[in-house]
Amino acid sequence: MIVATTNLTHRYGDRLALDSLNLNVERGQIYGLLGPNGGGKSTLFRILTTMMRPTSGSASIAGFDVGDQPQEVRRRIGVVFQTQSLDKKITVGENLNAQGNLFGFSGAELKRRIDDVMSRVNITDRRDEIVGNLSGGLKRRVEIAKALIHDPEVVLMDEPSTGLDPGARRELSQYFEDLRSRGATILITTHILEEADRCDRLLVLHKGKAVAEGTPSELKKRFGGDVVVIEPADVNGLTAKIEEKFKVKAQLSDRRIRVEIANGHRFITEVIEAFPGAIDSISLHKPSLEDVFLRETGESFE
Amino acid sequence: MSATVLPARTAQSLPANPSYALAVKALCKRDLIRFWRERTRVLGFLGTPLIFWLVVGSGFGNLGFYFPGSLTLNVMFSAIFSMISLIEDRREGFLLSMMVSPAPRSSMVMGKVLGSSILAWLQTAALLLFLPLTGFSVTPLRLVELLLVLFAIAFTFTSIGFYFAWRTETTQGFHAIMNLVLFPLWMVSGALFPISGAHGWMQWLMRANPMMYALSAVKKLLQPDLNDGSPSLGISIAVTVACGLLVWAASTASASKTASRSEA
Numbered sequence: 310m311i312v313a314t315t316n317l318t319h320r321y322g323d324r325l326a327l328d329s330l331n332l333n334v335e336r337g338q339i340y341g342l343l344g345p346n347g348g349g350k351s352t353l354f355r356i357l358t359t360m361m362r363p364t365s366g367s368a369s370i371a372g373f374d375v376g377d378q379p380q381e382v383r384r385r386i387g388v389v390f391q392t393q394s395l396d397k398k399i400t401v402g403e404n405l406n407a408q409g410n411l412f413g414f415s416g417a418e419l420k421r422r423i424d425d426v427m428s429r430v431n432i433t434d435r436r437d438e439i440v441g442n443l444s445g446g447l448k449r450r451v452e453i454a455k456a457l458i459h460d461p462e463v464v465l466m467d468e469p470s471t472g473l474d475p476g477a478r479r480e481l482s483q484y485f486e487d488l489r490s491r492g493a494t495i496l497i498t499t500h501i502l503e504e505a506d507r508c509d510r511l512l513v514l515h516k517g518k519a520v521a522e523g524t525p526s527e528l529k530k531r532f533g534g535d536v537v538v539i540e541p542a543d544v545n546g547l548t549a550k551i552e553e554k555f556k557v558k559a560q561l562s563d564r565r566i567r568v569e570i571a572n573g574h575r576f577i578t579e580v581i582e583a584f585p586g587a588i589d590s591i592s593l594h595k596p597s598l599e600d601v602f603l604r605e606t607g608e609s610f611e
Numbered sequence: 612m613s614a615t616v617l618p619a620r621t622a623q624s625l626p627a628n629p630s631y632a633l634a635v636k637a638l639c640k641r642d643l644i645r646f647w648r649e650r651t652r653v654l655g656f657l658g659t660p661l662i663f664w665l666v667v668g669s670g671f672g673n674l675g676f677y678f679p680g681s682l683t684l685n686v687m688f689s690a691i692f693s694m695i696s697l698i699e700d701r702r703e704g705f706l707l708s709m710m711v712s713p714a715p716r717s718s719m720v721m722g723k724v725l726g727s728s729i730l731a732w733l734q735t736a737a738l739l740l741f742l743p744l745t746g747f748s749v750t751p752l753r754l755v756e757l758l759l760v761l762f763a764i765a766f767t768f769t770s771i772g773f774y775f776a777w778r779t780e781t782t783q784g785f786h787a788i789m790n791l792v793l794f795p796l797w798m799v800s801g802a803l804f805p806i807s808g809a810h811g812w813m814q815w816l817m818r819a820n821p822m823m824y825a826l827s828a829v830k831k832l833l834q835p836d837l838n839d840g841s842p843s844l845g846i847s848i849a850v851t852v853a854c855g856l857l858v859w860a861a862s863t864a865s866a867s868k869t870a871s872r873s874e875a
Contacts, residue, residue: 358711383713384627394704398645410637411712412627439648455708459627 311336311463311494312357316366319352319517326352328517329366334494334510336462339485341508342498343598345610349517350498354467357496358388371462384412387461389452391468397441401432401451404440405458412459426454429487446477453484464488466497470504482507502598502610513602520605525598532596532604535573539566539580540590547587554583563609569596627713631721634714638722639729642696646730657737660685664738675745679833680802682735683764683826687797690731690765691789694772697723698782716867724773724859728765735761747833757832760848764825767855773862796822801830807840814840824850 312334319327327349334340342350355361356368359379367374373381395404402423409419427433430450435443440451456464470478485495485507499505506525513521513528521528541547541564548561551568555576560567570576573593581588602610646652664681668674700706709719736758742749749757772789779785797803799813800822806814817823828847830837841847 360707360710380629380713380715383711384629386711388708388711390704390707392704392707394708396641396645396700396705397703398648399641403641403644407637407641408708408712410633411629411709411714413629413633413713414627415633 310334310369312340312368312370312496314353314366314368317353317356317363317368318365319356319361320364326517327356327363330514330517330519332368332512332519334496336494337489337492338509339489339495339497339507341505341511342496342514343500343502343505343511343602344498344514345500347516348514350500350514351467352517353514354465354498358386358465359383384459385462387456387459387464389456389464389466389469391471393448393452395440395448395451395455398439400437400439401427401443401454402436404451405455408455409458414459422458422460426457429457430454430484446473446480449473449477450480457488460491461493463494463496466495468499468501469497470499470501478504500610505598511598513598513605515602515606515608521601528598528601529596532569532600534571535569535576535593536596536600537568537570537573537576537580538592538594539568539588540564541566542587542589547584550584551580555580560604560607562603562607567600567603569600569604629713629715629718631715631718634712634718635722635725638709638719639726642693642723642726643729645696657734660734660738661741664741675747678742678745678747679830680826682738682761683800683822683829684797684802685738686731686735686761686764687768687822687825688793689734690728690768691772691793693727693730694723694769694776695782695785696727697773697776698779698785717863720773720859720863720866724766724769724862727769727772728762731765731769732758732762735765749833753832757829760828760832760851763848763852763855764828767821767825767851767858770855770859770862774858774865777862777865796820799823800826801839801841802826805839805841807838809840818842821851821854824848824854 310333312332314330314332317327317330317332318325330349330353342353344350352361356363357370357375359375359382362376367376369375370382371385373385375382396407405423405426406419409415409422414422424433427436430453432447432450432454435447435451440448443451469481473481488495497504497508505511508525510524511522511528512519539547539551544561544564548559548566551557551559551566555568557568557570568576577591577593581591599610660681663684664677665674667681668677671677697706700709739754739757775788776785779788799817799820801817806817806823809817824842824847827841828844828851830839830841831844831847842850
């Protein structure tokens, strides 16, 4: 396992931010930590990037303990923060130069690396521009170039898609593929469901606990086929009546009743006929990651 | 388990091997480039002490009288306040990427301290261009000694600046603390009144003040036969350097121990 945690737990005072988390990421994967804000993703990110020691349990990257051997871990990880980490007053080239020096590269070797990362994210023609004058999308590319200068084994990105337009998001997936083809592992945190859908595997985090783990399609397949959402005229009582009559599990959340069921189209006709006038609207969809989250936590995602 | 064969990681992708000297160079160079790009900062830093010296010196009717005080004040204050860049680095996120790089924390402290020291020192050295107007006669050797002493003062006070900036969240907070600490220290440094004429308790206060030694070293270099009760050149330099090394070591220790304040 290139990234692994064992019973990783973190508390801020009385608040439990991570609760006995076990994470296992294989080399070459694009792995997503999915959850709403406050779910524990940021805490996990800070521990894995050696910014913070966990209260208990352990975490390792490439076989090195992040708490005890932070230097070894830092040599092998590339980190893209959600907030910017560039020096806006100097040029793209100067930023990359400083970053390369911090990792111990200089001279021809550093020049080769700078040329390489700049061409990989298509910013070769921006070398002499002051970072502060670049657009948001270009800045993000420079951030990525900066994180890749030492060819890290594991790239950690905090909410990489947040604030990016669709074009920039597509570019980002291309960089992920490029990295994976070079044998790197990518670990991202996200609260964007589409982004999570593009990961190889996901860990769904809620209130510091892992509530589900697997590939996106595995997670969705755990459902019995379709998801039917019913808006009742009167919230009281209908959920129990549906459960009793159809022998299914119905979940009431946010004034809506959700039922997971095979052959949902047939169920729709039956339920409307069974409770005439009690249903305002009814709809059917294939399970999404949002459904996975709702089912595992009983809470809606946002 | 999938049977996908992953590409072997090549020799060029061996993990980075951090170097103390390279990291120091990178951070130093960065601060110098930033300073040079901001011409208004260059003007402000040179202009303020120049005006101060001209006004106070002319007020006393003697441009020489206040020259050592202006030099010392300039190097100390610009040294300390250049550490505002550390707080800006944190706010802009640049500090974060330093913290997750394998460069040793000690090299990060040294890089910031050295870069800021060089800036403060250069600004003060520029003020020396006006030396001919002051009536002090200085041999080339004395001038070199003066430059070395000014650099030692710059290093000491940048280290002090680092120590406080590391613990401060905002530039406003840093200004507040520094004004609270710096101005009283400056008032009892011998720049306003000589140590020889002060009350007994005030003399003790002045002797406990690192600024007094910095100022005394500069005064003694420019006026070797000055007798105002300030310590000898040797003691002045020794205390300044010792104080600098102490605070620098303390800064390094606190930077190595914890993440920066906002990460605590």
